Amino acid sequence: MNPVWQDFLAIHGATIAAGTVQHFGDPAAELDATGQDTILCDLGQFGTLRVSGEEAQSFLQNLLSNDIREVSSTRAQLSSFNTAKGRMLATTLIWRKGDDYLLQLPRALCEPVRKKLSMYVLRAKVKITDASDEIISIGLSGANAQEMLRTQFRELPQTPLGVLCDPQGSIIRINDTRLQINTPATHAAVLWTALSQHAQPVGSACWDWLNIRSGIPVILPPTQEQFVAQMVNLELLGGVNFKKGCYPGQEIVARMQYLGKLKRRMYLAHLDYPVHPDGSDMPQAGDELFSADMEGQASGMIVNAAPAPGSGYDVLASIQTSSQQTQAVHWKSLQGEELQFLPLPYPLPNA
Numbered sequence: 001m002n003p004v005w006q007d008f009l010a011i012h013g014a015t016i017a018a019g020t021v022q023h024f025g026d027p028a029a030e031l032d033a034t035g036q037d038t039i040l041c042d043l044g045q046f047g048t049l050r051v052s053g054e055e056a057q058s059f060l061q062n063l064l065s066n067d068i069r070e071v072s073s074t075r076a077q078l079s080s081f082n083t084a085k086g087r088m089l090a091t092t093l094i095w096r097k098g099d100d101y102l103l104q105l106p107r108a109l110c111e112p113v114r115k116k117l118s119m120y121v122l123r124a125k126v127k128i129t130d131a132s133d134e135i136i137s138i139g140l141s142g143a144n145a146q147e148m149l150r151t152q153f154r155e156l157p158q159t160p161l162g163v164l165c166d167p168q169g170s171i172i173r174i175n176d177t178r179l180q181i182n183t184p185a186t187h188a189a190v191l192w193t194a195l196s197q198h199a200q201p202v203g204s205a206c207w208d209w210l211n212i213r214s215g216i217p218v219i220l221p222p223t224q225e226q227f228v229a230q231m232v233n234l235e236l237l238g239g240v241n242f243k244k245g246c247y248p249g250q251e252i253v254a255r256m257q258y259l260g261k262l263k264r265r266m267y268l269a270h271l272d273y274p275v276h277p278d279g280s281d282m283p284q285a286g287d288e289l290f291s292a293d294m295e296g297q298a299s300g301m302i303v304n305a306a307p308a309p310g311s312g313y314d315v316l317a318s319i320q321t322s323s324q325q326t327q328a329v330h331w332k333s334l335q336g337e338e339l340q341f342l343p344l345p346y347p348l349p350n351a
């Protein structure tokens with residue numbers, strides 16, 4: 001985290017650990033506000049890679065699952081970076097600033113992914129740098145989010161993943177009630193001060209919970225190389241383009257779409273498990289799930305998990321469809337807590 005920005009947040013009540021805002025004094029109340037009111041959140045759990053140079057577009061086009069040519073000054077995009085076997089190394093939110101492409105992904109993956117992408121540069125006129133401390137990303141969510149932002153920006157994007165660029169930064173519309181502002185570190189404090197007068201500051205886990213409830217998967221270090229895109233519904237979110245040219249893992253992803261039978265899907269579920277104040281023994285990305293039909297083998301894996309308002313945890317879980325449809329699914333073992341499935345905000349094919 002940018003040290004000046006970290007000091008600013010700490011002065012304004014943030015408890016910060018490992019570069020991520022944990023809370024502003026009352027995690028339970030902040031979660032409740034996330035479900036009911038308008039909240040403001042530093043997105044320091046994510047970092048940003050900048051890909052620049054005259055061949056940046058063709059470079060990314062050859063490496064990512066989506067059609068990078070569709071990213072513009074007014075349009076952002078979800079995508080993934082995969083192994084040759086189609087297993088995801090990272091999911092990314094991509095937007096443009098001038099001629100540069102900005103890739104947002106978990107901060108813990110920024111340096112490993114930067115190194116991996118750099119292996120493909122060779123003689124291409126491309127430069128990949130970590131811009132995480134230059135660009136501060138702030139989340140605003142709630143019924144009044146758009147109204148609040150209109151006091152700071154002359155316009156707002158009107159469509160999902162629409163982008164509006166402004167001298168103060170760029171705004172990405174996630175949905176009707178959730179927006180992300182990417183602003184230079186020099187302007188972040190001014191913007192936060194203005195927005196926090198009408199929105200409640202909350203910890204980063206609150207934004208993670210919003211992603212989970214929106215059915216948006218985020219690949220983390222424990223889940224790298226665990227899933228093909230369709231296993232976490234990435235193609236349903238527009239994160240895969242099946243008409244573009246080759247990229248690592250493209251043949252596997254396309255075969256699963258057109259020739260194979262997809263055996264796993266990602267589901268939204270709740271675990272009614274006590275939330276520990278120190279976060280210990282909570283469901284984690286990479287935890288295995290079990291059902292009686294799999295004879296001791298795991299039938300699924302948690303993709304993302306976060307404390308839920310009220311009690312327990314909400315999770316996104318990639319599970320064998322046959323197990324999800326016919327069996328009770330349990331966390332960590334057949335004796336573990338049972339997942340209580342909830343409807344996703346988008347339909348699953350053949351569900």
